[in-house]
Amino acid sequence: MPHARRLLCSTLSLALVTACNPPAPAATEGPVGPGGTPVAPADPKGEAVAQLTNSSGPVGARTEDLPEGTFLGPGAKLRAGQVLVVPRGTIVEVRLEGGTVLRINEDTRLTLPDAPDARALDLDRGELVAIVAAGQPPLALRAGADTFDVSTGEARVLARGDRRSYDVVYGSARLRTAGQDVPLGPGAHVDTPLAPQQPAQPEVSLRPLEDTAWSRAFEVAARMADAVPAGVGSLTARRAGSQTELYKLALVDQKVHVAISGRIARTEIEQTFYNEAAEVLEGTYRFPLPADASISGLQLLVGDTWMTAEMLEKERARQIFKQIVDATIPRDPALLEWERGNIFKLKIFPIPGRGERKIRLSYTQVLPVVGDDLRYRYPMTGASSGASGTEIENFEFAIEVDKSELPASGELVTPMAALQRRDLGNRVELATKSQRFRPVHDLGVDIPLPEGERRVHTETHLDRDGQAYFMLAFKPDSEARRERPPASLRLRPRPQPQHHPRPVDRRAQPRAVDRRHSRRQ
Structure with missing residues (x-):
C-alpha cells in the first residue's frame, strides 16, 4: 500500500502574557x-x-x-x-x-x-x-x-x-x-x-x-468569554481556501488531567471536536493559557497515532502549512502560533465531513503559595454565559497529587466543586465526570504545606533530543540576615520562594526543524 506523508508543524512566538479568568454568568440582582x-x-x-x-x-x-x-x-x-x-x-x-x-x-x-x-x-x-x-x-x-x-x-x-x-x-x-x-x-x-x-x-x-x-x-472577561472561553477554547471552521468562517464545531469530549508534584503542576487537556457538515473543512482552534503557564506539549491525532509537534521557523511553518492545504495529496498539518495575549491559535486541516478531530495540549505551572496552602486552579469561568455558551457532551477532570509532598496532618480542599477521592499508592486522585457539562466556575485544589513549609523543591526534565534541564525553587531562611554568609555565598532572603529556571532568549526565533512523519494507509 502506498505511503502518505503527514506533517505536524508548530511555531511559537513568545509574547507578554496577561491574566485571564473570565467571570461567572450574570447572577440574579x-x-x-x-x-x-x-x-x-x-x-x-x-x-x-x-x-x-x-x-x-x-x-x-x-x-x-x-x-x-x-x-x-x-x-x-x-x-x-x-x-x-x-x-x-x-x-x-x-x-x-x-x-x-x-x-x-x-x-x-x-x-x-x-x-x-x-x-x-x-x-x-x-x-x-x-x-x-x-x-x-x-x-x-x-x-x-x-x-x-x-x-x-x-x-x-x-x-x-x-x-x-x-x-x-x-x-x-x-x-x-x-x-x-x-x-x-x-x-x-x-x-x-x-x-x-x-x-x-x-x-x-x-x-x-x-x-x-x-x-x-474582570477586565479581559468581556473581550474573551464568548469567543475563547477559558479552559475550553473554541474551534471554528471554513471551507479550505475560503476566507469565511462558517460556525463553531461542537466540543463532544474533554478530558483534563493534572499531575502535581511539589510546587509543579502539569495540566494535559484532550479535546474532541465534531464536524456536523458533510464537507471537509479547515479549522482554527484557539485556547487561552493561564497567565503563569508555559506550553509543554501539543499533539494531533492522525489516524490511530498521536503526532507530536515539532518546532519550525515561523515563516517556513506557515509556507508548509499553506502548501499542504492547497495540495491534492492528503496530509494532515497543524500550525500553532501565539495570537494575542495568552491565546494560542492552532490551524488544523483537514476536518473530515461528519467526522471528528482530537487535540491534546499540555502546559506547566509553578503553584503559588496562598496562606498555608499551595493553590491550583483550572480556569473555566464564564464559559456558558447566554446563547454563546459552550456545552461539553462528556467532561472528565482529574487531579493527582504526590503523597510524598503532603504533610501528615491537613486535608486536600476542593473549594469550587466536590471531587471524588481515591488513594492510588503513592498518589491521591481527585476526580469528577459529567455529561452535558456547562462550566460556570473554576476547578481546583488547595494543598496544605508541611509545617514550616518545605523550603527547597527541584524538578528535572529530559528532552527528546537528550538535553537535560532542572528547576530549583527555594526560600532562604530569614534568620540568615543575622549572620554574615561566607564570601563565596551572598543570598538576599525574600519572604516568597524564588524560582530560577534556565534562562531562554525570548527574542530569538526557533531553529528550523523539518521532520516528516509517515503512516501506512
Missing part, C-alpha cells in the same frame, strides 16, 4: 439563595456604601447578617458597616460610593466603610486590590495595626494571620506601621511586621504586577 432564588437582605436598614458589580465562582459573596446559604449577586447593595465574606473559589468586584473599585480575592473577610462618605475599611483576612482613580479621595485600608493610605492608582493588601503584604502597581500610597510612615510608589512592595528596630525598605520590582494578575480577570 441582590441576594440569592440555593437554586438561585432571590431573597431580601436580612437587615435592609442603613445607607448603601457600595454595590457588588461582578462575581466569579460557584457561589457569590455574602454578608454575615444574611441567612445561612444565601449569597449576593451582581447589583446587590452593601450597607454601612456590614461584614463582607468572599468564600473560597469566588472572587468579586465591588464599587464604593464615589467610584473607587475593590477587587476581592477568595477566602477574604472585610468590614465596609461606616458611612457613604467614609473612606476607610478593615481587612480582617484575605486579599484585595483597590483602584483609586484620579480625582477620587484617598482610601484607607486597615489591616491589623497597619494603615495603608492609597492616594491614587492600583494597590494591593494581603493579610494572612499576623503577616501582611502591601504593593503598589501604579500611583502612590503611604504605609503607617510600627511608628513608621513609609511612602510607596509604582512597583513597591513591603511586608509587615517589620524587623525590630529596622527602617522599612520597600522592594521595587515587577512583583506587584504579577501578584495582582488575578484581579484583572
Whole structure:
C-alpha cells in the first residue's frame, strides 16, 4: 500500500502574557439563595456604601447578617458597616460610593466603610486590590495595626494571620506601621511586621504586577468569554481556501488531567471536536493559557497515532502549512502560533465531513503559595454565559497529587466543586465526570504545606533530543540576615520562594526543524 506523508508543524512566538479568568454568568440582582432564588437582605436598614458589580465562582459573596446559604449577586447593595465574606473559589468586584473599585480575592473577610462618605475599611483576612482613580479621595485600608493610605492608582493588601503584604502597581500610597510612615510608589512592595528596630525598605520590582494578575480577570472577561472561553477554547471552521468562517464545531469530549508534584503542576487537556457538515473543512482552534503557564506539549491525532509537534521557523511553518492545504495529496498539518495575549491559535486541516478531530495540549505551572496552602486552579469561568455558551457532551477532570509532598496532618480542599477521592499508592486522585457539562466556575485544589513549609523543591526534565534541564525553587531562611554568609555565598532572603529556571532568549526565533512523519494507509 502506498505511503502518505503527514506533517505536524508548530511555531511559537513568545509574547507578554496577561491574566485571564473570565467571570461567572450574570447572577440574579441582590441576594440569592440555593437554586438561585432571590431573597431580601436580612437587615435592609442603613445607607448603601457600595454595590457588588461582578462575581466569579460557584457561589457569590455574602454578608454575615444574611441567612445561612444565601449569597449576593451582581447589583446587590452593601450597607454601612456590614461584614463582607468572599468564600473560597469566588472572587468579586465591588464599587464604593464615589467610584473607587475593590477587587476581592477568595477566602477574604472585610468590614465596609461606616458611612457613604467614609473612606476607610478593615481587612480582617484575605486579599484585595483597590483602584483609586484620579480625582477620587484617598482610601484607607486597615489591616491589623497597619494603615495603608492609597492616594491614587492600583494597590494591593494581603493579610494572612499576623503577616501582611502591601504593593503598589501604579500611583502612590503611604504605609503607617510600627511608628513608621513609609511612602510607596509604582512597583513597591513591603511586608509587615517589620524587623525590630529596622527602617522599612520597600522592594521595587515587577512583583506587584504579577501578584495582582488575578484581579484583572474582570477586565479581559468581556473581550474573551464568548469567543475563547477559558479552559475550553473554541474551534471554528471554513471551507479550505475560503476566507469565511462558517460556525463553531461542537466540543463532544474533554478530558483534563493534572499531575502535581511539589510546587509543579502539569495540566494535559484532550479535546474532541465534531464536524456536523458533510464537507471537509479547515479549522482554527484557539485556547487561552493561564497567565503563569508555559506550553509543554501539543499533539494531533492522525489516524490511530498521536503526532507530536515539532518546532519550525515561523515563516517556513506557515509556507508548509499553506502548501499542504492547497495540495491534492492528503496530509494532515497543524500550525500553532501565539495570537494575542495568552491565546494560542492552532490551524488544523483537514476536518473530515461528519467526522471528528482530537487535540491534546499540555502546559506547566509553578503553584503559588496562598496562606498555608499551595493553590491550583483550572480556569473555566464564564464559559456558558447566554446563547454563546459552550456545552461539553462528556467532561472528565482529574487531579493527582504526590503523597510524598503532603504533610501528615491537613486535608486536600476542593473549594469550587466536590471531587471524588481515591488513594492510588503513592498518589491521591481527585476526580469528577459529567455529561452535558456547562462550566460556570473554576476547578481546583488547595494543598496544605508541611509545617514550616518545605523550603527547597527541584524538578528535572529530559528532552527528546537528550538535553537535560532542572528547576530549583527555594526560600532562604530569614534568620540568615543575622549572620554574615561566607564570601563565596551572598543570598538576599525574600519572604516568597524564588524560582530560577534556565534562562531562554525570548527574542530569538526557533531553529528550523523539518521532520516528516509517515503512516501506512
